[in-house]
Amino acid sequence: MTMPSPNESRKLLWDYIFVGGGLSASVVATRLHKYEPRLKILIVEAGPNVNNRSYLSGPRYANLLGGDFDWKDHSTKQSWLEGRTVDLPGGKALGGSTVINGAGWVRGDKFDYDAWGSATGDARWSYDGQLPFMRKSEKLFSETMNPDKHGLDGPMSIQSVTSKNRTFPLRDYALQAWAKVGIDALPVLDGNAGNPLGVAELQENRENGQRQVAAAAYPLDGIEVMTDTMVEKVLIENGAGEEGGLTAVGILLANGDEIRGREVIVAAGAIRSPQVLMLSGIGPAADLAKHDIPILLDNPEVGNNLADHGIAWHPWKVKDLAVGRALGSSNPVFNEPQYGWVFPFDFVVSTDVPKEGLAAAIAEDEGAIPDPATHPLLAHARTFVEHVLMYAGAVDGSLVTFGIITMLPTARGSIRLASAHGQDAPLIDPNYLGTAVDRYVAREAVKLQIRYAGSYATVIGREILDGEAGAPGFDEVLSIDSTDEYIDARIRAGLG
Numbered sequence: 001m002t003m004p005s006p007n008e009s010r011k012l013l014w015d016y017i018f019v020g021g022g023l024s025a026s027v028v029a030t031r032l033h034k035y036e037p038r039l040k041i042l043i044v045e046a047g048p049n050v051n052n053r054s055y056l057s058g059p060r061y062a063n064l065l066g067g068d069f070d071w072k073d074h075s076t077k078q079s080w081l082e083g084r085t086v087d088l089p090g091g092k093a094l095g096g097s098t099v100i101n102g103a104g105w106v107r108g109d110k111f112d113y114d115a116w117g118s119a120t121g122d123a124r125w126s127y128d129g130q131l132p133f134m135r136k137s138e139k140l141f142s143e144t145m146n147p148d149k150h151g152l153d154g155p156m157s158i159q160s161v162t163s164k165n166r167t168f169p170l171r172d173y174a175l176q177a178w179a180k181v182g183i184d185a186l187p188v189l190d191g192n193a194g195n196p197l198g199v200a201e202l203q204e205n206r207e208n209g210q211r212q213v214a215a216a217a218y219p220l221d222g223i224e225v226m227t228d229t230m231v232e233k234v235l236i237e238n239g240a241g242e243e244g245g246l247t248a249v250g251i252l253l254a255n256g257d258e259i260r261g262r263e264v265i266v267a268a269g270a271i272r273s274p275q276v277l278m279l280s281g282i283g284p285a286a287d288l289a290k291h292d293i294p295i296l297l298d299n300p301e302v303g304n305n306l307a308d309h310g311i312a313w314h315p316w317k318v319k320d321l322a323v324g325r326a327l328g329s330s331n332p333v334f335n336e337p338q339y340g341w342v343f344p345f346d347f348v349v350s351t352d353v354p355k356e357g358l359a360a361a362i363a364e365d366e367g368a369i370p371d372p373a374t375h376p377l378l379a380h381a382r383t384f385v386e387h388v389l390m391y392a393g394a395v396d397g398s399l400v401t402f403g404i405i406t407m408l409p410t411a412r413g414s415i416r417l418a419s420a421h422g423q424d425a426p427l428i429d430p431n432y433l434g435t436a437v438d439r440y441v442a443r444e445a446v447k448l449q450i451r452y453a454g455s456y457a458t459v460i461g462r463e464i465l466d467g468e469a470g471a472p473g474f475d476e477v478l479s480i481d482s483t484d485e486y487i488d489a490r491i492r493a494g495l496g
């Protein structure tokens with residue numbers, strides 16, 4: 001990676017200019033260069049180069065949320081979350097959100113990739129089409145775990161809980177309890193082999209606990225990079241390209257400099273890519289007009305169809321503190337360094353939801369009773385929820401924290417311009433829980449959590465935990481007696 005001088009970058013005609021230097025730009029630019037080393041490739045990134053800042057690699061990534069390398073965005077007021085706004089972290093540094101993210105290495109469900117393949121009519125987007133690239137990216141910890149599904153010499157080092165010798169005290173209990181509520185362990189606990197439905201062991205893209213920032217793992221050799229440089233918009237001219245019509249001819253920086261290129265790739269992330277397009281004159285005409293932006297292409301889809309998952313965390317009380325089951329307790333095992341590297345949990349548990357209630361929720365959203373044989377949410381098992389049981393929650397080890405992550409939201413939100421200037425964050429409306437399906441899925445996820453953690457049926461509920469700890473503003477706690485109304489209220493108060 002080299003840094004061009006401002007004069008040099010202005011004079012050159014670049015073959016490819018990337019707006020944003022995050023995960024996707026790091027990968028695509030590196031591969032373009034490998035494909036054709038003579039290409040002149042420029043990445044322009046709003047944040048700094050933090051590749052050599054080792055503290056970023058520490059285990060407590062959450063310290064980075066709201067920090068110097070986070071755009072610190074917020075949602076608009078969410079009508080299904082009691083009008084709350086939600087913090088929306090996003091990486092602002094070379095490497096993008098890989099600088100602040102959770103580093104969970106979680107491959108999607110085969111079914112979902114195959115849906116891309118059918119939607120695009122292009123088999124390269126299906127699971128089998130993507131698999132060679134997923135394998136190419138990995139250097140997996142095991143040569144024997146599903147070797148036909150994984151890679152061993154990619155740039156991303158992947159470790160797991162057991163490959164790094166973490167034996168959490170609750171591991172066996174947690175596994176037994178999942179079986180008791182009907183969720184089976186996946187073969188070799190591998191959730192990254194196409195079918196994640198079941199209990200998988202956590203895999204992470206860390207190397208001995210060290211975060212792998214995308215721009216370091218894909219080192220951008222032979223690529224020019226400008227950091228701390230905000231792109232205001234893409235420069236578009238009519239008839240400039242070989243085929244005529246609107247053609248991107250370069251970018252305008254926030255400092256007023258123009259840089260020219262043959263192709264511009266907008267890789268500014270899910271929030272700012274549509275913002276950059278709209279600032280460039282591509283987007284819904286009425287919205288652009290509101291901000292006096294000249295309309296080059298009236299495209300109502302730009303800024304629409306935002307899909308974001310929600311997360312809700314619930315604290316559960318641990319019995320018999322002296323046994324030392326959770327982080328913070330006096331159990332000496334937690335003093336071993338590997339327990340501090342990463343998240344304190346064993347498993348990522350992916351589940352479907354009961355189809356009968358789902359069909360009713362679909363009917364509410366779509367205004368017609370769905371055909372269970374053909375409706376895409378009903379006809380197959382789908383990965384709607386991820387559950388994680390974090391063995392931490394209080395400084396004295398008296399709590400564990402149960403998370404539900406809703407993975408297949410059907411509500412769609414939007415990104416709209418707040419002003420005609422790139423430095424003003426756009427208006428971000430994820431529309432969390434905006435459909436009956438999403439509300440049903442979240443409720444079912446919490447009900448499963450209660451069966452798992454709060455009932456005598458499982459060893460976790462019977463012997464390990466002592467009920468839910470509750471939440472501010474609520475007199476009750478989650479329990480097997482909780483009504484749907486109470487569960488919904490807790491979700492509205494806590495999901496983000």
Ligand SMILES: Cc1cc2nc3c(=O)[nH]c(=O)nc-3n(C[C@H](O)[C@H](O)[C@H](O)COP(=O)(O)OP(=O)(O)OC[C@H]3O[C@@H](n4cnc5c(N)ncnc54)[C@H](O)[C@@H]3O)c2cc1C
Nearest residue numbers: 020022023024046092096097101102103104231268269272
């Ligand atoms: C808190 C958090 C936790 C996450 N945890 C996980 C996880 O555990 N596992 C997982 O698989 N995924 C996780 N993700 C998601 C994952 O990090 C993203 O999917 C991925 O980084 C997206 O890549 P991208 O290239 O689209 O965007 P990004 O990596 O975000 O890169 C976009 C880049 O564009 C830059 N940019 C934006 N606007 C401009 C502009 N106008 N001019 C110049 N530069 C600009 C940004 O600064 C940023 O560097 C998490 C994300 C976050 C935020």
